[in-house]
Amino acid sequence: MKTVLITGCSSGYGLETARHFHAQGWTVIATMRTPREGLLPDSERVRILPLDVTSPESVASAVEAAGPIDVLVNNAGIGVVGAFEATPMSHVREVFDTNTFGVLAMVQAVIPQMRENRSGVIVNVTSSVTLAPMPLAAAYTASKQAVAGFTGSLAHELAAFDIRVKLVEPGYAPTTRFAANTVIPVMDLVPEAYAEFARPIFAGFADPALTTKESDVAEAVWLAANDASDRLHYPAGSDAVALARAA
Template sequence: MKKTVLITGASSGFGKATAEFFVARGWNVIATMRTPQDIPGTFVTRLDVEKPETIRAAVDAGLARFGRIDAVVNNAGYGLFGVFELTPEAKVREQFEVNVFGVMNVVRAVLPHFRENKGGCIVNVSSGAGVFGLPMISLYNASKFALEGFSESLSYELGALGIRVKLVEPGGVTSTKFGERSAKDASMSSNDIRDYDPFVLAANQVFAEMRAARSADKDATSEHVAEVIFEATNDASDRLRYVATSDILPLVEARRQTSESEYMAFMRARVGPKVSRMP
């Protein structure tokens, strides 16, 4: 019998690539998105992670179509870019509604089915930003740090029920539209405080250098991330975290394999914007 996976945020980027990857390997795919659009070989249905009623409807529709869901990939998400003080409160809340509470809503909707089946797999797409902090994305960092903590704790709760939880941690990739919403939201931020201007210019240079290095990384593609998501979904071990792109490995290793003082010195030297201080 074919296995079935439900994927959120499947209209583009990691989600679409993951849907196509699973289809190519013989899975039934419930491809969900806010505005449904066709993905060949998949069952497409509407799901907005900010609206729990659409989540329940999508799960019910998938079960009616295939009779069973074996795995869920929580991919839907986006990143706010900008200085915290300049970000409207409504945008702060939206960041958490999508990246944290949206994941929780999907997990809550599918758990009764997984418990009934005495098994299942939940794959939460995190980020390198869930491992280490970077300038100008404090809110995205906060949401992904929250997702990491939630997923780790949840893995203990659900492991006793035969339900696996996995975290996939990609870096930035050049073949996803993830940054489009981030750029749009950043442009909407108030910029009445000019004190941050030198810092913002320096931080933008840091990100430009990271993007240039990333473009040469053969692993920095949505297709490669989809392959890692597939690997995690099919891994029956109790492994929790999977780093999906090699561009973030130096930062991940610095965070997880060195002392706090060594890590902070490494990060400040590498990504801390060099801004001259006023006397």
């Protein structure tokens, strides 16, 4: 029986991915900053652990408590939406701490056991902004682009130890409330000078032409985790697939 550790399982992609892997018979280590009961099936194959990916101590503790890990899914992330001009650097750093450095920390923590076992898969969940950068999301895009480059490089580095590294690129999912779940209220980052430019973009958030379902991402992560090929990119959702084909 294989074990997957997934970050950011309190809602959205992470929670759906945890449910999907459990349904396939895997042991699931579901992590979140504040553990909550009732989110996942009451099963001996499900463990919920506290994890703050921005804390070295929390990362080390969670990986140790998890035990042997066959697959790591780095899903935890936060957003920041608005004009970059108005975005405080403190919030830019907060986004990078979770979206970028949190991923790097988790990967560095699990590599030793995977290298010793000469087996394992690391799946990093980014965003379709790595395929087509989105306006009013410059800091977020930068944090995800950094992970995309890191993943591609790491895939070469770890192939010698039979460790596969994959990149799942979800499209936009309104159900994850991306624009609402940001480190600072969105409209605080839209000065009057940007109002006319921002209006149709926010309208697109509310009524997107193409969307991604949480199940799309869970299935893409599942495929990536079980694909023995050297494929790197796994776009998830109709909008992400369309962007990938156009890239």
